[in-house]
Amino acid sequence: xxxxxxxxxxxxxxxxxxxxxxxxxxxxxxxxxxxxxxxxxxxxxxxxxxxxxxxxxxxxxxxxxxxxxxxxxxxxxxxxxxxxxxxxxxxxxxxxxxxxxxxxxxxxxxxxxxxxxxxxxxxxxxxxxxxxxxxxxxxxxxxxxxxxxxxxxxxxxxxxxxxxxxxxxxxxxxxxxxxxxxxxxxxxxxxxxxxxxxxxxxxxxxxxxxxxxxxxxxxxxxxxxxxxxxxxxxxxxxxxxxxxxxxxxxxxxxxxxxxxxxxxxxxxxxxxxxxxxxxxxxxxxxxxxxxxxxxxxxxxxxxxxxxxxxxxxxxxxxxxxxxxxxxxxxxxxxxxxxxxxxxxxxxxxxxxxxxxxxxxxxxxxxxxxxxxxxxxxxxxxxxxxxxxxxxxxxxxxxxxxxxxxxxxxxxxxxxxxxxxxxxxxxxxxxxxxxxxxxxxxxxxxxxxxxxxxxxxxxxxxxxxxxxxxxxxxxxxxxxxxxxxxxxxxxxx
Amino acid sequence: xxxxxxxxxxxxxxxxxxxxxxxxxxxxxxxxxxxxxxxxxxxxxxxxxxxxxxxxxxxxxxxxxxxxxxxxxxxxxxxxxxxxxxxxxxxxxxxxxxxxxxxxxxxxxxxxxxxxxxxxxxxxxxxxxxxxxxxxxxxxxxxxxxxxxxxxxxxxxxxxxxxxxxxxxxxxxxxxxx
Numbered sequence: 001x002x003x004x005x006x007x008x009x010x011x012x013x014x015x016x017x018x019x020x021x022x023x024x025x026x027x028x029x030x031x032x033x034x035x036x037x038x039x040x041x042x043x044x045x046x047x048x049x050x051x052x053x054x055x056x057x058x059x060x061x062x063x064x065x066x067x068x069x070x071x072x073x074x075x076x077x078x079x080x081x082x083x084x085x086x087x088x089x090x091x092x093x094x095x096x097x098x099x100x101x102x103x104x105x106x107x108x109x110x111x112x113x114x115x116x117x118x119x120x121x122x123x124x125x126x127x128x129x130x131x132x133x134x135x136x137x138x139x140x141x142x143x144x145x146x147x148x149x150x151x152x153x154x155x156x157x158x159x160x161x162x163x164x165x166x167x168x169x170x171x172x173x174x175x176x177x178x179x180x181x182x183x184x185x186x187x188x189x190x191x192x193x194x195x196x197x198x199x200x201x202x203x204x205x206x207x208x209x210x211x212x213x214x215x216x217x218x219x220x221x222x223x224x225x226x227x228x229x230x231x232x233x234x235x236x237x238x239x240x241x242x243x244x245x246x247x248x249x250x251x252x253x254x255x256x257x258x259x260x261x262x263x264x265x266x267x268x269x270x271x272x273x274x275x276x277x278x279x280x281x282x283x284x285x286x287x288x289x290x291x292x293x294x295x296x297x298x299x300x301x302x303x304x305x306x307x308x309x310x311x312x313x314x315x316x317x318x319x320x321x322x323x324x325x326x327x328x329x330x331x332x333x334x335x336x337x338x339x340x341x342x343x344x345x346x347x348x349x350x351x352x353x354x355x356x357x358x359x360x361x362x363x364x365x366x367x368x369x370x371x372x373x374x375x376x377x378x379x380x381x382x383x384x385x386x387x388x389x390x391x392x393x394x395x396x397x398x399x400x401x402x403x404x405x406x407x408x409x410x411x412x413x414x415x416x417x418x419x420x421x422x423x424x425x426x427x428x429x430x431x432x433x434x435x436x437x438x439x440x441x442x443x444x445x446x447x448x449x450x451x452x453x454x455x456x457x458x459x460x461x462x463x464x465x466x467x468x469x470x471x472x473x474x475x476x477x478x479x480x481x482x483x484x485x486x487x488x489x490x491x492x
Numbered sequence: 493x494x495x496x497x498x499x500x501x502x503x504x505x506x507x508x509x510x511x512x513x514x515x516x517x518x519x520x521x522x523x524x525x526x527x528x529x530x531x532x533x534x535x536x537x538x539x540x541x542x543x544x545x546x547x548x549x550x551x552x553x554x555x556x557x558x559x560x561x562x563x564x565x566x567x568x569x570x571x572x573x574x575x576x577x578x579x580x581x582x583x584x585x586x587x588x589x590x591x592x593x594x595x596x597x598x599x600x601x602x603x604x605x606x607x608x609x610x611x612x613x614x615x616x617x618x619x620x621x622x623x624x625x626x627x628x629x630x631x632x633x634x635x636x637x638x639x640x641x642x643x644x645x646x647x648x649x650x651x652x653x654x655x656x657x658x659x660x661x662x663x664x665x666x667x668x669x670x
Contacts, residue, residue: 031584047658160566161577164524167560171527174556178538178549185549186534209603214580216599216630218589383584385641388626391603392619396649399610400659408607412600419596424517425577442552 003351007055007359015052016356019059020363026060027067028375029386030075031211034306035322035432037064039203040390042330043397050334051349055356057330061323062114062360065306066368069106069299070375074099074227083302085268089287089294094227096290103372104232105242105292106299111365112243113250113300117307118357120254125354128315129340137447138459140316142468143260144441147318149472150261152430159479165426168417169434172197179443192406197414199329201398202435203322205411206428208394210418212387217419219383226379232372241283242296245275249300256301257308261475263321263429264305271297307357314338314350317440322429325436521571525564531557598629614664619646 006012022044026037041060045053072087073094086106093102135143152162175186176196187193234242249271256267275293283291312318317338319325331338336346343350368375398411421428445459452458460466535553602625610618623642632638653659 043653043659044657158570158575158577160563160570160575163559163563164521164567167524167556167563168527170556171531171560174531174553181549183538183549185538185553186531188534213596213599215584216595217591217593218586219584219592219595219630382632384627384630384632385638387584387630388623388632388642389645391599391626392623392645392649395603395606395610395619395622396615396653396661399615399661400653403660403662405607405610408610409604412603412607415603416600420520420523422580423591424520425579426520438556445552 003348003353003355006051006348006352007355012052012055012352012356013359015048015056016059016360017363019056020063020360020367021059023060023063024067024070024364024368024375025063025378027064028070028378029067029381030071030379030383031215031386032390033068033207034061034064035203035326035429036207036211037067038323038326038330039200039207040393040397042200042203042326042333043400045330046333046400050336051352053330053334054349054353057327058353058356059360059363061306061327062110062303062357062364064323065303066107066110066364067375069110069302070103070368070372071379073102073106073295074229074376075225075379083268083299084265085272085298086295086302088272089291091227092288092290093292093295094229094290098290098292099227099229100232100372101234101238101292102290102295103229104234104369105238105296107232107365107368107372108234109242109246109249109296109300110303111361112246113253113302113304114307114361114364115358116247116250117254117257117304118354118361121307121310121357122354124258124311125315126343128311129343132316133340135316135340135464136462137444137451138462138465139468141441141444141448141459142465142472143316143318144437144444146468146472146475147260147320147433147437148430148441149476150259151263151320151433152261152427153476153479154261154263154266157479158425159476161424161426162430165421165428166430166434168421169202169431169436170438172202172414172431173435173438179439180446190406192402192404192410196439197410197435198398198401198407199326199332199432199436200401201407201411202414203326203329203432204394204397205414206418206421206431207322208390209411209415210422210428212391212394213415213419214422215383215387217423226376229372229376232369238292241292245271245293245297246300248274249297249302250304253301253304253306254308257305257320258311259308260312260318260320263309264302267301267305268298271301310354310357314342315340317342319433319436322432325429325432328436515571515576517571517576518568521564521567524560524567528557528560528562528564531560595629599626602626602629610664611662612664614666615650615661616643616646616666617664619649622646 022041023037026032026040027034038060045056068083069086072083073090090102148166152166153159175193177184177194184194252267252271272294275297276287279287279291279293283293287294309320309324312320313324313328317328319328328338336342395408398407401407418428448458460469531553535550538549602622606618606622620642623645624639627638628635650661654661
């Protein structure tokens with residue numbers, strides 16, 4: 001409750017409003033997903049006090065999520081994977097002249113799911129904190145390993161490509177001075193690399209510049225087809241068809257968001273297929289041609305998973321998605337390390353941020369129903385200006401860090417890497433998570449082994465760590481098993 | 493032909509007789525393999541003194557490097573055997589189009605020139621040139637409009653970030669004017 005006292009001051013309300021508006025605006029822009037939205041807007045918060053910055057971030061995070069769904073409904077080209085499912089039914093609804101209803105069920109569904117899921121976050125976070133307070137270094141190391149394997153194997157169709165991306169991220173994380181001994185590693189004699197490569201450079205390089213270079217290599221020519229829309233609203237029958245999918249989507253999204261490697265892809269897809277199976281009457285006929293259930297469910301799942309992601313992030317310092325990894329970096333920028341201690345040392349900040357999630361959610365609803373036509377117009381931004389602008393802001397954000405042109409060159413190299421990864425289907429998220437979580441995993445591993453006096457079995461002595469490591473291995477095997485099971489049926 | 497997607501500047505060591513050895517993705521797989529070598533070799537000179545347990549600053553890099561060698565090997569095998577990832581889909585990407593390396597090269601040149609000249613020219617001039625250059629390369633046909641937007645955007649960001657948010661950006665040639 002005291003969180004609302006922090007969040008409800010006029011200044012912080014203003015920050016929340018700015019965050020929500022910027023987040024939606026940038027999120028609506030084609031080619032920009034939630035992770036890139038947060039990375040690009042990170043520099044704006046450099047000079048803001050921590051509590052206000054995180055309140056703004058909460059707004060940017062939810063706003064970016066919401067903006068993505070507007071894009072996929074009005075412009076039928078799947079962008080970020082989390083709102084890909086929304087495009088399936090959403091764009092067909094829009095083409096049939098029901099764009100207003102599709103946007104409204106997405107907005108209200110996001111609000112309902114976001115509010116319930118944030119409520120669940122409030123309940124779940126203290127429980128996880130109580131549980132995690134006894135975690136030793138070996139448990140944290142095992143947790144990081146699980147996050148690594150889960151994100152590599154779930155987000156990519158090919159495990160080896162997911163792991164390759166993870167490895168690239170781990171190497172980037174190694175660059176710089178070793179935190180325990182002060183030795184420089186992999187710096188190639190470049191003084192700017194001694195402090196390591198800042199996560200803003202990595203995120204902006206892999207996401208923003210990588211995307212621009214990729215788009216430049218095969219730009220779609222000709223005007224994109226944007227469905228025109230008026231004010232978003234729902235009719236009576238739309239309400240009655242939407243509320244159950246909203247709740248089911250929330251129930252799916254929250255737990256998956258909280259799991260390592262869960263993300264938004266799986267719950268949105270599950271929600272889509274469950275709604276399809278449960279569809280009766282009109283809905284059954286409409287499915288595949290623009291059924292409102294197919295928008296309401298996945299959108300709710302998407303937003304609920306966004307709140308779910310915050311549970312491991314805040315309580316364990318464990319990012320389960322690329323966006324969460326960047327949020328973690330934002331915490332580190334202020335010298336804060338999310339984890340059980342954060343709740344003890346900085347309750348005002350944590351609960352202020354959580355409270356602002358509720359507030360941001362409400363603001364999004366109020367903003368987005370009437371503003372839908374405006375967001376639709378944003379989609380018409382001429383693409384040359386859009387991508388030139390992305391590069392300009394990417395450069396601004398990176399230069400603002402240390403005023404160093406060397407870092408702009410590093411940004412370019414990472415952009416090229418991001419381009420190559422996109423081109424060849426390497427998921428970017430494992431690299432970002434590996435880069436952020438790698439140094440933490442190293443510290444915990446060395447700490448655990450130092451406690452065990454070099455005895456490797458110390459890593460599995462705690463039952464929690466042992467279970468987590470086994471699960472981490474199993475997760476890697478899942479796609480292999482799937483392939484083996486699928487093969488006979490292909491032959492037959 | 494595909495040397496532009498190659499961040500480290502190495503040549504295509506994978507070129508060989510068999511058809512599958514000429515796949516561009518092989519370069520990326522070899523980079524992953526090469527990163528493993530780089531990590532192990534690059535930390536060889538890091539002193540392990542300071543820890544009696546052998547858990548010095550090389551411990552974790554050696555694990556990561558070995559893992560990368562293994563992953564890189566599997567990746568190379570996968571590519572040579574004909575495996576391939578799905579190119580990412582995006583709103584403005586025409587997945588069927590032939591890669592346009594000229595545009596990628598031009599974008600690269602403009603960006604690197606911007607990086608090199610930023611401190612000299614200052615944010616407003618360099619930023620405007622960056623935006624103008626990129627938008628023309630990416631297909632903006634109305635040059636005057638692009639130029640006006642470029643100047644307005646770089647000036648507004650300079651004023652907003654430097655005067656408003658206290659972020660440091662170089663004034664460069666215009667340091668006396670603004």
